[in-house]
Amino acid sequence: xxxxxKIKSFFKDIPSKIKSIPKRLSVRFAGAKEIITQGNGxxxxxxxxxxxxxxxxxxxxxxxxxxxxxxxxxxxxVLTGATDLFGFFTLGSRESNAWYGVDGDNSVxxxxxxxxxxxxxxxxxxxxxANVKDAYRTQCAADTLKQxxxxxxxxxxxxxxxxxxxxxxxxxxxxxxxxxxxxVFMILIAFTNYGGDIVPPALVDWVGFENFGKIxxxxxxxxxxxxxxxxxxxxxxxxxxxxxxxGLGLALLLNKKCVKGKVFWRAFPILAYxxxxxITLLGFKFMFSxxxxxxxxxxxxxxxxxxxxxxxxxxxxxxxxxxxxxWISIPSTMLLATxxxxxINTDLYEAARVDGASAWRQFIKITLPYVLFAxxxxxxxxxxxxxxxxxxxxxxxxxxxxxxxxxxxxxxxLINWLYNMSIDNNYYSIGAAISLVIFVITxxxxxxxxxxxxxxxxxxxxx
Amino acid sequence: xxxxxxKVAKAKTKKILNVxxxxxxxxxVAFIFFFPCLWLILASFSKSGSIYSFDGFFPTExxxxxxxxxxxxxxxxxxxxxxxxxxxxxxxxCILGTIFTILTAYCMxxxxxxxxxxxMKTTLILGMFPSFMGTIAVYLMMTQFNLINQxxxxxxxxxxxxxxxYMVQKGFFDTIPxxxxxxxxxxxASNFTVFVKFILPMSKPILVYTALTAFTWPWSDFIxxxxxxxxxxxxxxxxxxxxxxxxxxxRFAAGSIFIAIPIIILYFCLVKYMIxxxxxxxxxx
Numbered sequence: 001x002x003x004x005x006k007i008k009s010f011f012k013d014i015p016s017k018i019k020s021i022p023k024r025l026s027v028r029f030a031g032a033k034e035i036i037t038q039g040n041g042x043x044x045x046x047x048x049x050x051x052x053x054x055x056x057x058x059x060x061x062x063x064x065x066x067x068x069x070x071x072x073x074x075x076x077x078v079l080t081g082a083t084d085l086f087g088f089f090t091l092g093s094r095e096s097n098a099w100y101g102v103d104g105d106n107s108v109x110x111x112x113x114x115x116x117x118x119x120x121x122x123x124x125x126x127x128x129x130a131n132v133k134d135a136y137r138t139q140c141a142a143d144t145l146k147q148x149x150x151x152x153x154x155x156x157x158x159x160x161x162x163x164x165x166x167x168x169x170x171x172x173x174x175x176x177x178x179x180x181x182x183x184v185f186m187i188l189i190a191f192t193n194y195g196g197d198i199v200p201p202a203l204v205d206w207v208g209f210e211n212f213g214k215i216x217x218x219x220x221x222x223x224x225x226x227x228x229x230x231x232x233x234x235x236x237x238x239x240x241x242x243x244x245x246x247g248l249g250l251a252l253l254l255n256k257k258c259v260k261g262k263v264f265w266r267a268f269p270i271l272a273y274x275x276x277x278x279i280t281l282l283g284f285k286f287m288f289s290x291x292x293x294x295x296x297x298x299x300x301x302x303x304x305x306x307x308x309x310x311x312x313x314x315x316x317x318x319x320x321x322x323x324x325x326x327w328i329s330i331p332s333t334m335l336l337a338t339x340x341x342x343x344i345n346t347d348l349y350e351a352a353r354v355d356g357a358s359a360w361r362q363f364i365k366i367t368l369p370y371v372l373f374a375x376x377x378x379x380x381x382x383x384x385x386x387x388x389x390x391x392x393x394x395x396x397x398x399x400x401x402x403x404x405x406x407x408x409x410x411x412x413x414l415i416n417w418l419y420n421m422s423i424d425n426n427y428y429s430i431g432a433a434i435s436l437v438i439f440v441i442t443x444x445x446x447x448x449x450x451x452x453x454x455x456x457x458x459x460x461x462x463x
Numbered sequence: 464x465x466x467x468x469x470k471v472a473k474a475k476t477k478k479i480l481n482v483x484x485x486x487x488x489x490x491x492v493a494f495i496f497f498f499p500c501l502w503l504i505l506a507s508f509s510k511s512g513s514i515y516s517f518d519g520f521f522p523t524e525x526x527x528x529x530x531x532x533x534x535x536x537x538x539x540x541x542x543x544x545x546x547x548x549x550x551x552x553x554x555x556x557c558i559l560g561t562i563f564t565i566l567t568a569y570c571m572x573x574x575x576x577x578x579x580x581x582x583m584k585t586t587l588i589l590g591m592f593p594s595f596m597g598t599i600a601v602y603l604m605m606t607q608f609n610l611i612n613q614x615x616x617x618x619x620x621x622x623x624x625x626x627x628x629y630m631v632q633k634g635f636f637d638t639i640p641x642x643x644x645x646x647x648x649x650x651x652a653s654n655f656t657v658f659v660k661f662i663l664p665m666s667k668p669i670l671v672y673t674a675l676t677a678f679t680w681p682w683s684d685f686i687x688x689x690x691x692x693x694x695x696x697x698x699x700x701x702x703x704x705x706x707x708x709x710x711x712x713x714r715f716a717a718g719s720i721f722i723a724i725p726i727i728i729l730y731f732c733l734v735k736y737m738i739x740x741x742x743x744x745x746x747x748x
Contacts, residue, residue, distance in 0.1 A: 163570075
């Protein structure tokens with residue numbers, strides 16, 4: 001009920017939000033207007049040549065710093081930046097020709113370097129704006145006959161007032177280059193014809209929304225997509241529910257008063273938790289393989305060897321996948337639940353017992369709501385993690401293609417299908433387009449849940 | 464009189480039954496989790512090594528051959544080298560990744576700056592992208608920067624991507640009362656001093672948790688090393704073990720035990736911190 005209202009009011013607010021855009025923009029640019037109208041010649045000098053205004057105010061160290069940054073940027077831009085930026089739009093025009101010894105353009109590399117050059121330009125613009133703002137601040141200080149802040153003091157503020165800028169600088173750059181840039185690259189690939197026969201040295205081109213049309217119209221992609229998507233949703237829900245409730249149950253069991261030697265009993269799941277995932281998965285694959293121990297016992301008993309993970313083992317393979325995933329993930333949920341259970345106020349249980357509530361009622365009315373409430377963010381991330389659980393079926397049934405599926409098996413999740421298509425079979429652009437579709441679906445689900453969850457709204461409770 | 468006695472006796476049997484069932488379940492759970500591990504340990508002591516010469520779960524003959532060949536027969540599979548490679552990569556990425564993650568989480572928790580909400584939402588959304596699609600780009604970038612086939616390339620990627628998972632750590636810092644910061648600031652401490660002298664000593668559980676996750680990720684990852692490392696001598700253990708076939712099962716098991724032992728020891732020593740760190744990161748009332 002409440003949720004529906006929130007969503008309704010969100011959509012109701014959209015028109016008024018759009019109407020207020022000019023107003024909000026003007027507020028945002030008020031500072032810029034002030035600098036342009038009020039700034040003196042020295043500020044204008046800083047606009048022309050970074051650091052010049054500061055130098056005119058005799059702020060040597062800072063001025064030179066800005067000046068050097070500008071020189072460095074110009075050198076970068078002349079040497080590679082401009083061509084990189086240009087290459088982003090053309091994706092190369094010179095085809096390689098082995099006969100004449102012509103080295104062609106590598107479109108994909110050009111795309112990446114183009115994105116990188118755009119990131120660098122954004123960074124430069126940010127520094128440029130900081131430079132102009134700083135010059136204006138110096139002017140204001142000089143106008144009011146105050147001593148402009150000393151450089152040493154400004155350096156000191158990097159550890160105090162603007163500590164967050166210093167601390168975040170490296171992580172932000174790292175995330176931009178190694179997390180955001182690859183994702184942007186992947187999104188852009190969805191709008192090119194990269195893949196199939198068209199891989200470097202052949203030239204790649206922009207094709208707009210063609211790939212998305214292909215997914216819908218070409219017979220090979222659409223049926224496989226919906227089949228795998230259905231199984232993927234079922235898998236994510238089942239796996240998350242199994243791991244969550246089994247982990248919680250285990251934690252409750254170990255929390256019982258009558259259990260002696262908790263450390264000893266807890267050691268077994270932790271052992272499972274500590275073993276690296278790929279070892280567990282390969283081990284289980286050996287266990288269920290044709291020559292593995294389980295088939296050995298079946299044959300000893302006079303039965304025939306069963307291909308648990310073989311070609312036509314649809315549901316057995318799926319159940320084995322769920323079980324193995326539970327074996328790997330339950331211990332971590334157990335640890336989490338143990339920590340949370342130790343935080344519950346025991347008075348609640350005391351009161352419930354006095355009122356004559358049964359153990360089951362206590363669990364339903366006290367334990368479950370508390371734990372659910374405390375773990376909503378974790379639950380979302382577990383759901384997403386299971387939705388994109390690459391390892392399980394990659395190790396158990398990797399490289400298997402089943403009839404009725406295009407380059408996939410009936411246990412494969414969407415992420416395995418994407419891997420098969422893009423890494424193993426060169427369908428880069430189609431793979432990128434499909435991953436974009438998946439991404440939109442998962443992000444809408446989790447963002448709504450996250451924004452509506454109390455842990456986002458009541459973030460400030462502890463302050 | 465008799466009635467109450469019967470009642471007490473009934474309650475007693477009920478209690479004993481309860482305890483009995485609890486222990487039965489515990490034994491089953493322990494068995495489920497322990498048996499596959501036991502199987503791997505036994506397999507590593509198998510003499511012949513191939514999975515086809517086993518009596519079900521148990522090897523026909525026992526011996527130390529697998530361990531011997533693991534460390535001496537290094538021509539095809541140089542396990543000692545792989546182990547050192549993995550250790551180097553994991554330790555370096557752990558140090559750098561932990562620093563980056565803790566700094567990011569702390570700033571997101573304590574400072575209110577303009578782009579904060581936008582950054583939080585962006586990381587949340589970007590975290591949902593299927594990560595290996597980006598690895599194509601990472602691979603191409605690494606060829607451009609000449610970092611293919613080099614351990615530092617992997618370390619760079621692991622530590623640079625680590626801050627994306629700052630949410631649990633931020634949750635922990637959110638629970639540290641703000642009054643501590645304020646008191647220290649009134650005494651004239653800078654933000655840097657507050658962080659180093661007051662917050663960090665209180666954050667041991669979350670530091671341990673972060674370091675442990677930052678260590679185990681490179682320790683057991685196989686996608687990136689498989690893509691970026693070409694020379695067999697530069698392999699990490701995960702990639703190396705994956706190149707072993709079914710006939711080398713004993714060697715696989717022996718190699719697995721050696722890679723699992725350090726992590727298991729770490730976990731058992733630090734499990735208390737883990738529980739506290741995870742719980743504090745998740746609880747938001």
